[in-house]
Amino acid sequence: xxxDIAILGGGIIGxxxxxxxxxxGKAGRVVVIERDPxxxxxxxxxxxxxxxxxxxxxxxxxxxxxxxDFYAGFAERMAVDGTPADIAFRRQGYxxxxxxxxARQMEANHRFQVxxxxxxxxxxxxxxxxxxxSIAVDDVDLAVYSPNDAWIDPYxxxxxxxxxxxxxxxxxxxxxxxGWQAGTATAGAVALSDGTTVEAETYVLACGAWSRDxxxxxxxDLPVEPMSRESYVFKAEAEIEPxxxxxxxxxxxxxxxxxxxxxxxxxxSEPACWNFEPDPARFExxxxxxxxxxxxxxxxxxxxRSWRGHYARSILDYSPIIGPWSDGLANVVIATGFSxxxxxxxxxxxxxxxxxxxxxxxxxLDLACFGWARIPANAPYREKGIV
Numbered sequence: 001x002x003x004d005i006a007i008l009g010g011g012i013i014g015x016x017x018x019x020x021x022x023x024x025g026k027a028g029r030v031v032v033i034e035r036d037p038x039x040x041x042x043x044x045x046x047x048x049x050x051x052x053x054x055x056x057x058x059x060x061x062x063x064x065x066x067x068x069d070f071y072a073g074f075a076e077r078m079a080v081d082g083t084p085a086d087i088a089f090r091r092q093g094y095x096x097x098x099x100x101x102x103a104r105q106m107e108a109n110h111r112f113q114v115x116x117x118x119x120x121x122x123x124x125x126x127x128x129x130x131x132x133x134s135i136a137v138d139d140v141d142l143a144v145y146s147p148n149d150a151w152i153d154p155y156x157x158x159x160x161x162x163x164x165x166x167x168x169x170x171x172x173x174x175x176x177x178x179g180w181q182a183g184t185a186t187a188g189a190v191a192l193s194d195g196t197t198v199e200a201e202t203y204v205l206a207c208g209a210w211s212r213d214x215x216x217x218x219x220x221d222l223p224v225e226p227m228s229r230e231s232y233v234f235k236a237e238a239e240i241e242p243x244x245x246x247x248x249x250x251x252x253x254x255x256x257x258x259x260x261x262x263x264x265x266x267x268x269s270e271p272a273c274w275n276f277e278p279d280p281a282r283f284e285x286x287x288x289x290x291x292x293x294x295x296x297x298x299x300x301x302x303x304x305r306s307w308r309g310h311y312a313r314s315i316l317d318y319s320p321i322i323g324p325w326s327d328g329l330a331n332v333v334i335a336t337g338f339s340x341x342x343x344x345x346x347x348x349x350x351x352x353x354x355x356x357x358x359x360x361x362x363x364x365l366d367l368a369c370f371g372w373a374r375i376p377a378n379a380p381y382r383e384k385g386i387v
Contacts, residue, residue: 003031006200009207010034012044015161016350022168030170045155046309050245051344052094052149053118056109056384061116063348070347078160080167085160093147093244100249103141105385110144120146134240134297180217186331204333209312211336223315224337225272233304235260238297252290278306311340317380323371
């Protein structure tokens with residue numbers, strides 16, 4: 001099989017790139033290689049789907065702004081044969097709580113965010129209580145509330161990108177990547193487990209947490225590892241006012257979901273691994289006490305289900321790698337390592353990579369700061385006080 005552009009990985013990053021390329025009308029033949037079109041173990045369907053502008057890097061703010069606006073109009077933009085692509089877009093805000101000594105950094109971030117045009121309000125504990133009386137604030141120093149931020153159904157967004165890309169002529173090929181030819185200057189054909197080969201002019205590496213293994217096939221040592229994260233859906237017995245997406249410095253992250261809530265507490269100390277098995281004891285010993293501490297009305301609740309997904313964690317600085325393999329094979333473009341921000345940054349990444357491939361440079365937003373060059377230079381570009 002020959003293509004102009006082959007995208008390795010058909011998750012939300014790869015599928016956004018595919019759609020942006022196809023929508024341009026200039027990309028030629030685009031092929032997406034995805035080993036599991038059911039996405040049973042993919043990261044996107046296992047994520048919480050938040051979109052927020054509360055970052056400390058200007059590029060992350062700009063990417064999230066584009067993503068939030070894009071998702072707000074996603075249903076109509078991604079409609080196929082007159083059927084809207086509903087992603088349950090819900091603009092109910094984000095609330096960041098400083099409960100672990102980071103108030104000064106949070107205040108500095110807020111000043112910067114406002115200067116960048118982010119609609120965000122700095123709140124003292126009394127201000128938090130006035131808006132959300134169910135939240136305990138006795139240990140909270142400061143908070144930032146962004147009322148226009150949102151969340152979506154991640155799986156619906158992934159399938160919306162995929163359906164629309166296919167409707168525009170993008171071909172999705174099912175197969176495990178078992179080989180990838182490395183020439184002296186450019187990468188060659190990709191071999192799949194069923195014997196199929198895919199040869200393209202340009203290759204985009206967008207395999208998420210699996211990217212490192214695929215990159216190694218052409219000698220690219222990609223500093224991206226799988227970080228297992230456990231999430232839960234639960235229901236509270238007591239009535240609680242509508243809450244925003246709540247994130248605390250002590251790592252609690254929850255949001256409303258249907259008539260319950262979804263979220264959890266990541267274990268940053270867990271070594272890089274593939275672990276899809278939830279730990280029943282962790283919810284009772286770690287997460288439930290934290291929920292009851294932060295929202296006392298959640299002391300009585302029911303765990304509905306739990307699961308694990310994986311961040312594509314960028315080892316150097318938790319920021320993505322976006323752009324060409326600048327000191328390697330000239331026709332390889334990297335788009336991975338989003339470290340938990342892939343869903344909110346997928347639309348902007350799709351636009352940027354499409355511009356880079358078709359025009360040779362970033363046009364709408366300069367993302368050179370996330371390029372490969374910082375990796376061998378050991379020059380991290382990292383968020384301040386935010387994950």
